[in-house]
Amino acid sequence: MSVETLEQKIAKQEEVLKQLKAQKQAVIAREKKKQSEQKRKDETRRKILLGSLMLKKMEDEANKEKILADLNEYLTEDRDRKLFNL
Template identity: 70%
Template sequence: MTKSTENIEKKIEAQLEKLKQLKAQKQAIEARERTKKKEQERKDDTRRKILLGSYLIKKMNANEANKEKILAELNEYLTEDRDRQLFNLSPINDIQEKKYDTFEKEFKSFEEADSFSKRFLNNMNVFTSIKEINGLWTLKIAVEEFSDHYIELADIFYNPSYEELHTDDEDDQWEPDFDSDRKVTDVGLNGYPSGYDTSLTNRY
């Protein structure tokens, strides 16, 4: 190998080594960028959860019905006792010992199911869900066995006449409007209107 060829070989080796170092630097930069991106995503996710939690806590404090509904959802969602303690929920073992029945009722539209839920379930302290199944909207609740409202809820869901009877009850609450402009007839003690000529009523 000539001196000239040897010098060229050394230059090639030097360039290859430099290229190797540049590739390593590039990989290191890309790794840092990926780590930085993941860290930012983690921070964004944490902030998102904090903001959502703050919103839900504010919503719970503003309305008792919202609070009970959110706690009912957390009761189903949280499976670690240390997490459940943060919301004063019963230990998971106590929950698992309880038995629940699922009540379902089908409706032709979401609006119909939602209206039924608001009319009859708002004061029952139960978590409701409405889902579309096979073209019908199904209103569903989970009811603890032997709970205070178990029988009443069963009647609401499975008595075909319940809604009709309840509507009749609402109609029975109608009261006459005594402040209207309609003419009121003054009836005397004899059962006839005031000023009525009774001279002919006892002819026979």
């Protein structure tokens, strides 16, 4: 086998390695994106469940006043405050 043929084989294998590394990076990027999206979905679900709990607790007038007082201190934007008539 000549040196030229070996060089061609090496070049071909280096190209295959380059392609495999690119595929690996793409897989890693997809996994990272998938984890990030799941984390965001979980956070949204937690907020919905907490909000649901607070709405349920607000059915009791004493709890409602306390929750609204806390919201009055917490909310700063007018559009948010309007949702609760604050």
